[in-house]
Amino acid sequence: MIKIDNIVLPDFPLLLAPMEDVSDPPFRVVCKDNGADLMYTEFISSEGLINDTAKCRKRLDIFDEERPVGIQIFGGDEGKLGMAATIVDMIKPDLLDINFGCPIKGIVSKGAGSGVLKDIDLMVRLTAACVKATNLPVTVKTRLGWDDHTKNIEEVAERLQDVGIKALAIHGRTRCQMYKGTADWELIAKVKNNPRIHIPIFGNGDIDSPQKALEYKDRYGVDGIMIGRAAIGYPWIFREVKHYIRTGELLPAPTLAERVDVCKRQLRKSLQWRGSESGVYAMRRHYISYLKGLPEFALFRKRLVSTDDPLEVEAVLDDLLIAYRGFEFEQTPIELINYHENCSL
Template sequence: MLQIGNIQLPDFPLLLAPMEDVSDPPFRVVCKRNGADLVFTEFISSEGLIRDAIRCRRKLDIYDEERPTGIQLFGGDEERLAMAAKIVDVTQPELLDINFGCPVKGIVAQGAGAGVLRDVDLMVRLTEACVKSTNLPVTVKTRLGWDDASKNIEEVAERLQDVGIKALTIHGRTRCQLYKGEADWSLIAKVKNNPRIHIPVFGNGDINSPQKALEYKNRYGVDGIMIGRAVIGYPWLFREIRHYLDTGELLPAPTVVERVDVCKQQLQKSLQWKGPVAGIYSMRGHYLRYLKGLPGIKEFRTALMTHTEPEAILAVLDDILVRYEGYVMERTPIEMVNYHENCPL
């Protein structure tokens, strides 16, 4: 077993990455049911949380069935981040994670997220302030550095461990790389193999198949992997990776029945969490991804995108089951979803 504070996880856990407008409670439940071992909330602004912004407060919601869950904060002010950590503490997640990796321009301009990568001393102070303000295990998600000239992740890992973090997740790119090029896991491996480092080190970046997960596990020796863009529309990747790690065999692609079932599960949770209007609206993008690859799906997709009543949507999903009864889905490469397409990097 692997341990983060008092949290026990299986050997080589599979983590769902925190993703804005993606990793909400309904999606986290779906990922948990399909094999995610630890999930994280969308990132939450420390400033918004302190101001009692409704949107930020709602991001603290956690379903019991998705636990263990980490709540992720971002901010660039020590006092404000510490205050937000105390608010999170009251909500009783399993851990608190600090975001030092988000490359979005608006976050970086606030001196938060990946913007903190330019000031390691500030990163350490922010982390220490959180550690001292909460009883929760504190973890960090970050990148290799700001740019190619400042890949300081080895120093960062040691210093953050020294102020009390219990685990570290590293995305194998710099902020200036954004999501371009191939993630460099060699520096993640250096952190993991550093004899001074005794906390779990998780790798993140470009994992999009069971074969790649096993290859990176063996090549880089990380304690587990965090997956983000590849599971948008394909939460089954978690179970596929776990099965492949355990048996060396690939599971068949999810069936039409499984795809429709996930649509129904997430719709039910979205209605429960967001209400009848926002719950229906927030699901529309998910249908497109879950049902991608079905021939002639356009007419059903259009109906799913336009109906405003849950009963009508469920009827369309049932019609899909009838239309594609017996249809065998083929395994195709997973495409990395650009979930930042509406948010400037």
């Protein structure tokens, strides 16, 4: 088993990465259904929490069926990040995670997210402020460094462990890479194999198949894997990875009935959490991903995204089952989207 302070996870846990505009409660619950062992909220601004903005307050919502779940915050000011940690403490998630990895220009320009990678002393102070401000286990998600000349993750891991973090998730890219190129897991392995490091180390970046998950598990020796982009529209990645690691066999692709069931479950959770109008609207971006591979899907897609009536959405999904009766999906490679591809450096 793997332990993050008092949180007990299975051997080689699979974590759902926190993703802006993706990992909301409705999406988290379908990932949990399919085998995710630990999940996180979308990242939340420390200043927004202190100012009690509606957006940040909404992102604090967690539910018992998701546990264990962590709330992730970001910020570049010690005092404000510490105050935000105190607010999170009152919500009682299972852990508090600090985002030092987000590469979005709007976050970085405020000296937060991966912008903190330019100042390791500040990163240590920010982390220490959170550890002191909460009784929750504090974890960190970060990147290898700012650019190819400042890959300082080995120093970062030691210093953050020294101030009290309980686990570290490392995306194998620099901030300047964004999501381009190939993730470098060799440096993640160096952190894991450092005899000074005794906290769990989770690897993140480019896991897009059960085969790669097992290969990286064996090659790099990390304590677990964090999966992000591969889960977008495909929460079954978690169960497929677990099955392959356990048996060496690939599961067949999820059936149309399974895909429709997940669409309905996420839709209903979205309605409960967001309300009718917003809940239907938020689901529109998911249908293409869930139902990718259906031939001549354009007409059904148009019906799905042009109605505000939840019952009509479910009726269209039921029509799909009739129209495509007997259709079998092929197990095809997952295409990783270039997350935030339009964000400039």
